Amino acid sequence: MVNLIWLAFILIGFIYAALNGDVEAMSRAVFDGAKTGVTVCFSLISILVFWLGMMKIAERAGLLDALARLLRPVIRWIFPGIPRDHPAIGYIISNLSANMLGLGNAATPMGIKAMQELKKLSPHNDEASPEMCTLLALNTSGITLIPTTIIAIRINFGSANPAEIVGTTLLATACSTAAAILFDRWFRYLHSRK
Amino acid sequence: MFAAITTISIWAIPVIVVLIPLYAAIKKVPVYETFVDGAKDGFQTAINIIPHLVGMMVAISIFRESGALDALVNLLRPLLERFGIPGEVLPLSLLRPITGAGSLAFTTDLIREHGPDSLIGRMASTIQGSTDTTLYVLTVYFGAVGIRKISYSLKVGLLTDIVGFTAAIIICLLVFT
Numbered sequence: 220m221v222n223l224i225w226l227a228f229i230l231i232g233f234i235y236a237a238l239n240g241d242v243e244a245m246s247r248a249v250f251d252g253a254k255t256g257v258t259v260c261f262s263l264i265s266i267l268v269f270w271l272g273m274m275k276i277a278e279r280a281g282l283l284d285a286l287a288r289l290l291r292p293v294i295r296w297i298f299p300g301i302p303r304d305h306p307a308i309g310y311i312i313s314n315l316s317a318n319m320l321g322l323g324n325a326a327t328p329m330g331i332k333a334m335q336e337l338k339k340l341s342p343h344n345d346e347a348s349p350e351m352c353t354l355l356a357l358n359t360s361g362i363t364l365i366p367t368t369i370i371a372i373r374i375n376f377g378s379a380n381p382a383e384i385v386g387t388t389l390l391a392t393a394c395s396t397a398a399a400i401l402f403d404r405w406f407r408y409l410h411s412r413k
Numbered sequence: 414m415f416a417a418i419t420t421i422s423i424w425a426i427p428v429i430v431v432l433i434p435l436y437a438a439i440k441k442v443p444v445y446e447t448f449v450d451g452a453k454d455g456f457q458t459a460i461n462i463i464p465h466l467v468g469m470m471v472a473i474s475i476f477r478e479s480g481a482l483d484a485l486v487n488l489l490r491p492l493l494e495r496f497g498i499p500g501e502v503l504p505l506s507l508l509r510p511i512t513g514a515g516s517l518a519f520t521t522d523l524i525r526e527h528g529p530d531s532l533i534g535r536m537a538s539t540i541q542g543s544t545d546t547t548l549y550v551l552t553v554y555f556g557a558v559g560i561r562k563i564s565y566s567l568k569v570g571l572l573t574d575i576v577g578f579t580a581a582i583i584i585c586l587l588v589f590t
Contacts, residue, residue: 224508224511224512224515225468225469225472225515228472228473228475228476229471229472229475229476231476231479231481232472232475232476232477232478232479232481233475233479235479235480235481235484236475236478236479236480239479239480241479241480244478244479245475245478245479247478248471248474248475248477248478248479249471249474249475251474251478252467252470252471252472252473252474252475253467253470253471255470255474255521255522255525256463256466256467256468256469256470256471256518257463257466257467259466259470259521260459260460260462260463260466261459263459263462264455264456264459264460266455267455267456267458267459268452268455268456268459269452269455270455271451271452271453271454271455271458272447272448272449272450272451272452272455273429273430273433273434273448273451274451275447275448275450275451275452276433276434276437276442276444276447276448276451277433277437278451279437279442279447280433280436280437280440280442281440282433282436282437327553330554331553331554331557331558334554334555334557334558334560335557335558338558338560343562344559345559345560345561345562346560346561346562346564347555347560347562347563347564347566348564349564351555351560351566352564352565352566352569354554355550355551355554355555355566355569355570356566356569356570356573358545358550358554359510359544359545359546359547359550359551359569359570359573359574360544360545360573360577361542361543361544361545361577363542363543364425365425365426365429366538366541366542366543368517368541368542369520369538369541369542370426372520372521372524372529372538373524373529373534373538376524376525376528376529376534377528377529378529378530378534379530380422380423380530381529382422382423382425382426383419383422383423383530383535384422384535384538384539384542385421385422385425385426386417386418386419386420386421386422386425386588387418387422387535387539387581387584387585387588387589388538388539388542388543388581389418389421389425390418390580390584391539391540391542391543391544391577391580391581391584392542392543392544392577394543394576394577394580394584395543395544395573395574395576395577395580398572398573398576398577399569399570399573402568402569402572402573403569406565406568406569407565409565410564410565
């Protein structure tokens with residue numbers, strides 16, 4: 220899918236430029252685009268270095284565990300099919316907490332661990348169980364507290380107030396997470412009636 | 414309500430930057446050493462993004478400079494402007510569920526073109542931050558445990574993306590205009 224989109228951008232761009240008689244613009248675009256890509260990545264270094272440092276402090280101080288305790292009752296309600304005290308719950312909580320703090324690198328291995336545990340509970344070998352679908356839904360809805368990457372990019376392009384989108388992002392992410400839970404419940408219900 | 418959102422935006426980062434080390438220090442964590450230890454990973458993470466972002470930035474740059482992007486936006490504009498939505502952000506909604514690097518590149522491009530403090534810049538920022546790359550998450554998580562029949566999960570993911578995108582636009586229109 221990504222391969223197709225990438226190729227489509229380049230091909231359509233080329234055909235359009237050729238029809239407009241401005242193929243030169245395309246060579247300029249190639250070098251400008253590459254340069255912007257690198258510049259943006261370098262501007263990300265500062266924020267990522269700082270933020271991952273902060274998050275390490277949070278992790279070692281036990282803040283991740285505190286967040287996990289707070290989330291436990293909610294998780295039990297969202298995942299009714301997991302037996303009490305099953306190890307999957309711990310992994311799910313770590314996965315979601317890490318996601319909320321913007322620790323994508325820590326979230327992914329935890330999410331995969333949780334999936335492995337959920338697979339042990341599932342009667343089918345290669346089919347996603349309802350609990351697996353729920354975990355996926357929560358992960359794709361992108362629960363974030365601080366959108367660090369975007370803030371870094373806004374700083375790079377001279378925003379007067381780079382963090383002004385924190386509140387709007389928080390509210391939007393709350394909407395999409397609520398939607399994820401509702402849609403998941405609805406499809407889980409339809410699925411169970413089949 | 415909207416004043417509260419602005420207040421949260423202004424206070425969120427300073428408060429977190431103070432509270433985390435303070436709480437850790439009370440818990441007897443060596444804050445500075447721990448900070449340096451964790452910060453090491455940041456450099457590598459940023460460097461790892463370079464190939465993805467360069468590849469996508471070039472493709473999007475070609476698409477925009479050739480005039481193809483303007484043509485697409487003009488096609489969609491009449492429909493969206495009835496609701497006060499700038500047509501420029503719509504391609505982002507199509508890219509966001511499919512490619513993380515692609516949508517990050519597109520957001521960056523919008524911010525560069527229109528400025529981070531324009532309505533388009535703020536909307537793009539909010540959209541980028543408020544949903545995740547559905548297809549990527551699905552591939553990684555299910556792929557890692559050998560799930561081939563994905564059941565209804567893609568439907569839920571994409572419907573969620575539509576809600577997230579719509580919410581981001583409405584919230585930005587309410588807060589920033």
